Amino acid sequence: MKKAETIAALLQEARKSLFNADIELSALDARLLLQAASGLTHEQLISEPDMVVAVDKISKFKTFIDRRMNHEPVTRILGEREFYGRPFQVSPAVLDPRADTETIIELTLQLMNVEPKRILDLGTGSGAIVVTLLAERPKWSGVAVDISAEALEIAKANAQALGIADQLEFHNAVWFNDIAEKFDLIVSNPPYIPHLEVFELSLEVQNYDPHIALSGGDDGLEAYRAIAVGAVNYLKPGGFVVLEIGAGQSADVRQIFFAQGFQLTGQKSDLGGHIRALAFQFANL
Ligand SMILES: C[S@@+](CC[C@H](N)C(=O)[O-])C[C@H]1O[C@@H](n2cnc3c(N)ncnc32)[C@H](O)[C@@H]1O
Known part of the structure; x- marks a missing residue:
């Protein structure tokens, strides 16, 4: 098993990349994007750091991180934003x-x-x-x-x-x-x-x-x-x-x-x- 395929390793690498790209909330953004790319819950990300993430989900996550490094907001990457407790689709x-x-x-x-x-x-x-x-x-x-x-x-x-x-x-x-x-x-x-x-x-x-x-x-x-x-x-x-x-x-x-x-x-x-x-x-x- 390659270390870079686990939740903990993916998050650590992504946080570092985002931090180096001057993204303020690098840890939060890395987590939200991994949740969205993998379909895993916040609890799973915390409680199962050694879980191996599927290759296609890793590739989706890396694309998300590249977009965030270009300062695209997380909501735009996800295509959705919560407003007054309801989900709203957003587009360019x-x-x-x-x-x-x-x-x-x-x-x-x-x-x-x-x-x-x-x-x-x-x-x-x-x-x-x-x-x-x-x-x-x-x-x-x-x-x-x-x-x-x-x-x-x-x-x-x-x-x-x-x-x-x-x-x-x-x-x-x-x-x-x-x-x-x-x-x-x-x-x-x-x-x-x-x-x-x-x-x-x-x-x-x-x-x-x-x-x-x-x-x-x-x-x-x-x-x-x-x-x-x-x-x-x-x-x-x-x-x-x-x-x-x-x-x-x-x-x-x-x-x-x-x-x-x-x-x-x-x-x-x-x-x-x-x-x-x-x-x-x-x-x-
Ligand atoms: C600040 S955004 C607000 C969008 C949304 N109501 C919200 O609060 O999230 C302003 C909106 O006004 C629209 N807009 C700008 N100039 C306009 C005009 N002259 N007539 C009608 N809509 C216009 C823009 O396309 C944009 O969707």
Whole structure:
């Protein structure tokens, strides 16, 4: 038996390679990738270090490690990410949904009662936000918009897999284009990174998240301006706009919405203490 075929040896070698490639969580990533490549559980990896792993699984694991050494995120290698407790498929066409975005879900569920609601999700990507809200509130329904047709295909697959496809329509468009109804809730996690800062992000983000999902124009606020202007015409009386914002953007985004006649009716910080989600309603209700 060659030593390099055992769980312990594979993990040790992979950890070293990842560490040398400046991957921060080298031990965790090596373990997650070995679990995925081998089909073995976390417990098996710990309790059976001398177990020999099959050749085809080793080869798959080594391909995964090479990809991670190139700074491809583990979630992208696995093609799946957990969001609000549910598995979401991801592809190169969609933003890898972030834990921070769960703040929008929590704020929305706090603000809105459980009556049937009609939701518009602008820039749906993987569908993480709207699919989660519809799964949490089976009587709600909605429309998922994205400028990327490839992203909408992933959102559709997630809606199907998570059993809410009947509650959701899909619309390939620029923000509100060709939308012909009003909503109880407009929700969005739009691109909000100032354009030049995209090139300063980690390689994991810069090289693997689609830039159309990241860049919010010169100052990062372009999408908020478009959404604030459009929301005036697409919100039912008493309706909410709930948005994710970048760290430090709260004052600017509030001003953009105040200028269109909205008032702030809720906000929530992420686990890092940054105001991450803002909720607005019309001021003249
Ligand atoms: C930051 S990602 C958010 C994805 C997903 N909602 C999430 O929270 O994980 C922004 C999304 O907006 C889409 N997008 C960018 N510009 C757009 C536009 N002008 N109209 C519609 N969608 C747009 C991108 O394709 C991307 O899917």
